[in-house]
Amino acid sequence: MNKHAIEHRPKSSYCYAYDEETIHIRLRAAKNDVKSVTLIYGDKYQWEDCKEIEMEASYFDHLFQYFAVAIKPVNNRLAYYFKIEGIDEILFYTEGGLVKNIDNKYLIFLQFQYPYLNKADIHITPDWVRDTVFYSIFPERFYNGNSLINPDPLTPWGQKPTYMDFYGGDLEGIIKKIEHLQTLGVNAIYLTPIFHSPTNHKYDTIDYFKVDPHFGDLDTLKRLVTECHQRNIKVVLDAVFNHSGYLFLPFQDVIEKGSKSKYYDWFHIKKWPIEHEPPSYDTFAFVASMPKLNTQNPEVREYLLKVGRYWIEEADIDGWRLDVSDEIDHEFWRHFRSTVRTVKPDIFIIGEVWHDPSPWLKGDQFDAVMNYTFLRNCIGYFANEELSDLQFKEYTNEMLMKNTQQGNEVSFNLLDSHDTPRFLTRCRGDIKKLLLAATFQLTFIGAPSIYYGTEIGMEGGADPDCRRTMEWNTNNWNIEIFNYYKNLLAVRRKYKALRRGNFKWENYEGILAYSRAIPGEKVIVMINNHNSIKTINFSNEDFRGFKDIYTEKPEVIDKLELKPYSSRIFIKLEKHN
């Protein structure tokens, strides 16, 4: 047995409470090295009644096979260890390591433990997110709905953006184009920052309590949210708490008064009078216009928590996306979660974390992060074709196994954002590749997010080019892409299996395939990410009852051809009790 590969740790993605009565247990072993894993489990105070259950060989990645099981402990207490049957030997994996036999005199030291399933420790993620497709909007570039509040000067709509120019998009514009969201079929919008700020991106806040005057006012925002809610569309705003803008009054006060300012400790001032090149204060990256806030100062914390509460109470928003969230202390986010959930218990909290998000997804901080690992895998597989079907599957599985199931269920899965090149541009304009990636994104576990314009074939490189103005002349739309998205979203809405079904890879040679299933409803997705026709041979048994999800025509076939860079989605409905 490859002993070095065996891994398990309680109170991690290997062992966590899924709901009020269920604990999920996972064990990692080397791939193709272990025949079976049995969990021996019980109540530590009544171990004589311990039970055994065989774990399921679930996901695998490049090196490892994961085994999984769900346990409902009778008295909320769970003690356990593993019996691992390898090719050549049987070993027990315990908190004391791998042993040949369980020496009962050391039993208490050998048991792993999830000592008590307390409700307060469960990571409860908002249920509605499981049924949600997000649409991400950079408001300055979406639609100019109110020319009375245009910035001056105004660059003509449609020009190639620079870092500094303004086009006049505003909140009224989103209200006016709400029908587009409905036609497309999304049911949530995420807006990059909308509070008072001198820039087009508004990541350098002047006033956290004021809608930017070029975007509208409190009333416009309230109307936007109301119009959205009337259409069952949720609204998520962007909280920029890592840093303020240079013009934020407390920072201006510090510039003026130095250590005599009551806001001196709101920032990290290294030298006064303030210098800018380089900044004599901590900043976001090395950007002088974005002084880092001291979120460890209780006054700053209270101020920002008030911001968090205010927009829920005033405008009834449904979620917060947290800018540069990984550079703020965890303690702040714990206060944030408990504060905003007190106001709205099913508020959705999405952190911006580009790397391993697990330190933030334990239940005390965020519900999800912008899933850039998902993006990385899609770039490697769909856009660049540097990953094989198997490798993509392995990377995807590794991503799933790094997090809990409830985390994966609400993961904010994106192909592009205001911080990345557009996916179609990464695909060098190859529409087929974008559509394959979108197929995966919209049929995978999690909450997909579509970056405005991607659904009509907009292109754009890195910032600022990915922030082009939205194309509203439908003659310039790629209707193939738009219809594809529209239809895909429609079937996702129609079939619960596509939103909440259990995800499982399916084995069909030469392609990527997986299923999503709930009782009575099973969807199979087949993706041919290759430049050649792939032929799938079924026994009739195999595929009986499956219909094309769009045409709803039965496929009575024993073989199926998938064209290069194409996909098919099938569904089978059955009565169940």
Add this chain to the structure above:
Amino acid sequence: MNKHAIEHRPKSSYCYAYDEETIHIRLRAAKNDVKSVTLIYGDKYQWEDCKEIEMEASYFDHLFQYFAVAIKPVNNRLAYYFKIEGIDEILFYTEGGLVKNIDNKYLIFLQFQYPYLNKADIHITPDWVRDTVFYSIFPERFYNGNSLINPDPLTPWGQKPTYMDFYGGDLEGIIKKIEHLQTLGVNAIYLTPIFHSPTNHKYDTIDYFKVDPHFGDLDTLKRLVTECHQRNIKVVLDAVFNHSGYLFLPFQDVIEKGSKSKYYDWFHIKKWPIEHEPPSYDTFAFVASMPKLNTQNPEVREYLLKVGRYWIEEADIDGWRLDVSDEIDHEFWRHFRSTVRTVKPDIFIIGEVWHDPSPWLKGDQFDAVMNYTFLRNCIGYFANEELSDLQFKEYTNEMLMKNTQQGNEVSFNLLDSHDTPRFLTRCRGDIKKLLLAATFQLTFIGAPSIYYGTEIGMEGGADPDCRRTMEWNTNNWNIEIFNYYKNLLAVRRKYKALRRGNFKWENYEGILAYSRAIPGEKVIVMINNHNSIKTINFSNEDFRGFKDIYTEKPEVIDKLELKPYSSRIFIKLEKHN
């Protein structure tokens, strides 16, 4: 390279903030499989200035070798990956896994990150604990200092205890025997619970705000703390928050009024009227007299936090030991830490966790746990001789590597407690073995804890036998043991290296050896845990300048004999600048 063995995860014991400017990084690899590991690190916003540093091969356990390095990131931000030189190949270990080359187009996905070193996230453990030896007292069995408050009936001092009997030990008794603590040389006491309760162990509280009348009153406690503080002895009390006693008024109110009681939700009531066999409410284990408190109820939380504050404010205690702490929700403990540290910033918080403590030792909950892993290793090695020198070293290293350095520095290392057989009894009365274990305990990293009576050779099996009355007739003491402890504590007090020195295993064949060193002061401990004489051969070079730590006589030797089951401690002092 054994790829399955490579492990690292940010924001874990593999990567954590040690202090305000230092991040510790560790990497795990298979033993004897890797020649060197280099950390490539920098600021993610200025990666072009990244640097390289070779990591130190630090501890190893049965399967793995750990590499370690400390980094002081210039702008508080740290991005990094590893270059691993194996026997046969060089690989980079990244957040994207093991790769042959760093593909710069995926750089942001390959960097591990400690995104920002925020002070609030550092696990700051109380500095004084590093210089502390604890003495654990079960007050009912220590000394009867005030016969006016004797329980009735009273079992004669010295009789073999049963579960239910009372002997009359009290707080006045501890005050009267404070000289014993000073003679022994300990500088902190931990008392098992002292609040109003019907039992001798007092783990079933009636009133959290009242000293048990058989133990004394608030004034006695205040005098005890004052007398201790005058002698630089700290005082730690026991917080029993997982459950109350059956006679706790809120529980009595629930028994009487059922769901009409305002305390109904203070517990986990499954059925009313209350039944006892089995209990119709959640309990500690299956003990009907210990109803589990609902610490997730904000009222209960506030009540218990008030208890936590009250005894610090009223009696000036220095620490809390937390009973059955692993069965209470993490959220409660986060509130507890911030509450008690607000009252006394260097309060010491010790959880009762018998298994992997890392979920509680991240900085937001406890400072330490009662280190039963330490005990497990000492049972296996010293008492039972089931572990070889090498295995003991490996288990010890594994324990150290599961936690952070600041956690290890204040670990509450014990050989016995009120919940275990006494160590001398585990050694079947073999004094030499106890003294070897004590030598290790008192010269290892962490805060040792001596269970009352162990220092004079008291024996006792599992509870209630381990709770015998303290022997005060010095004629019945084992003076050899007492003097050994006294002398060992004296050198520990005298030499800072023994308290705060860097811990390192030393290689001398046939024995267990390690050093503790600070600049100018190096101690070497040699332990022969075998039934045969061990001869150590030095080159003079090797050992020049070392003196016996007790006799302070120089050892000009090229060989040294260690008798069976004996130890030697040497010290070398050097001027340093």
